[in-house]
Amino acid sequence: MECRDCRELIISFSSGDLPSSGRESIEAHIGECPECGLYMSQSAGVWNLLDEWREIEPRGDFVSSFWDRVSREEREPAWGVLPRLRKLGLSWTLAGALASVLIVGIFTFALFKPDSGFMTYADNDARDEQILLELDNATTRETTDALSIYGPWENSVQIMKINGYGDMN
Amino acid sequence: MDIDIELMLRAKSGDDGAFSELMRRHYRGVVNYIYRYTNVKENSEDLAQEVFLRIYRSRKSYRPEAKFSTWLYKIATNVSLTHVKKKNANLSLDEIYDEGGEVGDPEIDVADDLIYRKEIKDVIFQAMESLPEREKVAIMLCKYEGLSYEEAARVLECTVGAVKTHVHRGRMKLIDRLKPYLPGGGEYGM
Numbered sequence: 023m024e025c026r027d028c029r030e031l032i033i034s035f036s037s038g039d040l041p042s043s044g045r046e047s048i049e050a051h052i053g054e055c056p057e058c059g060l061y062m063s064q065s066a067g068v069w070n071l072l073d074e075w076r077e078i079e080p081r082g083d084f085v086s087s088f089w090d091r092v093s094r095e096e097r098e099p100a101w102g103v104l105p106r107l108r109k110l111g112l113s114w115t116l117a118g119a120l121a122s123v124l125i126v127g128i129f130t131f132a133l134f135k136p137d138s139g140f141m142t143y144a145d146n147d148a149r150d151e152q153i154l155l156e157l158d159n160a161t162t163r164e165t166t167d168a169l170s171i172y173g174p175w176e177n178s179v180q181i182m183k184i185n186g187y188g189d190m191n
Numbered sequence: 192m193d194i195d196i197e198l199m200l201r202a203k204s205g206d207d208g209a210f211s212e213l214m215r216r217h218y219r220g221v222v223n224y225i226y227r228y229t230n231v232k233e234n235s236e237d238l239a240q241e242v243f244l245r246i247y248r249s250r251k252s253y254r255p256e257a258k259f260s261t262w263l264y265k266i267a268t269n270v271s272l273t274h275v276k277k278k279n280a281n282l283s284l285d286e287i288y289d290e291g292g293e294v295g296d297p298e299i300d301v302a303d304d305l306i307y308r309k310e311i312k313d314v315i316f317q318a319m320e321s322l323p324e325r326e327k328v329a330i331m332l333c334k335y336e337g338l339s340y341e342e343a344a345r346v347l348e349c350t351v352g353a354v355k356t357h358v359h360r361g362r363m364k365l366i367d368r369l370k371p372y373l374p375g376g377g378e379y380g381m
């Protein structure tokens with residue numbers, strides 16, 4: 023057995039996950055390879071060392087302060103556009119669709135409005151368009167966030183890729 | 192039926208008491224997971240509440256397709272990661288170096304057992320911080336949260352074999368970085 027193979031199997035060996043044939047070849051290798059023997063004791067040692075980082079004791083009122091937070095957040099006035107949409111009970115898909123319809127509507131209106139020619143980017147229109155584009159972007163973002171926790175996990179592959187979990191090397 | 196899934200389904204149908212019970216079963220683990228992930232005790236309860244808040248807000252769309260704990264730790268990982276990134280973005284380079292820089296000279300620390308006791312968690316944190324994210328999360332889930340390789344694989348969305356590899360590689364690096372703290376911490380070749 024190669025040292026490299028031996029070390030890969032040592033965790034399974036220590037946790038008793040190996041069949042007896044595997045255990046025997048590791049024991050045989052360790053018997054004649056002091057370096058792997060040292061690695062095995064250090065592997066167990068490092069696992070035990072991690073226990074030195076003790077747990078903390080959370081506050082006893084975690085659950086009640088959670089509910090306080092929920093009712094506090096429910097009482098807070100909904101200032102932004104998104105919380106207002108939430109209050110209206112619009113689904114994100116519907117909100118996204120509405121935003122898109124509004125954007126298309128503004129363009130169409132700007133194009134066909136009498137005496138406006140192609141003044142799509144009059145100050146007011148440009149401002150409205152900007153607001154709607156932002157709403158649209160925010161909606162897409164929020165939808166992604168919301169879907170990520172609806173579990174298990176329609177768009178999780180994408181999310182895990184963002185977080186760097188999607189591939190392994 | 193799995194008790195967590197049963198509680199979550201009751202919460203879905205409007206039973207807040209069931210959600211409280213669910214939190215009582217898991218908040219200690221989540222708080223400690225976040226604490227070890229961020230190494231900031233003060234924030235960990237707030238962030239743990241954020242985790243449960245996200246679950247609570249999306250309870251209506253809950254589908255019992257996976258073990259609740261894997262969902263929970265996946266959200267806890269995302270919340271912790273976001274917090275760490277946000278925090279690092281607000282730190283100057285010097286501050287980042289101070290907080291998460293090289294592991295100090297342990298030979299000196301070990302000489303004083305009191306300092307060793309006091310600092311060991313920071314040393315472990317820094318060693319864990321230096322691991323690739325997946326190795327760190329795999330070790331935290333398997334070592335500290337007691338998840339099986341199968342459950343950790345679901346959290347990390349990879350195969351069981353990949354989790355074993357992450358744990359193995361991470362452990363080898365930890366041995367290297369924490370060697371002076373290990374009994375008989377000599378050299379070994381590869």
Ligand SMILES: [Zn+2]
Pocket residue numbers: 024025026028051055057058
């Ligand atoms: Zn060997």
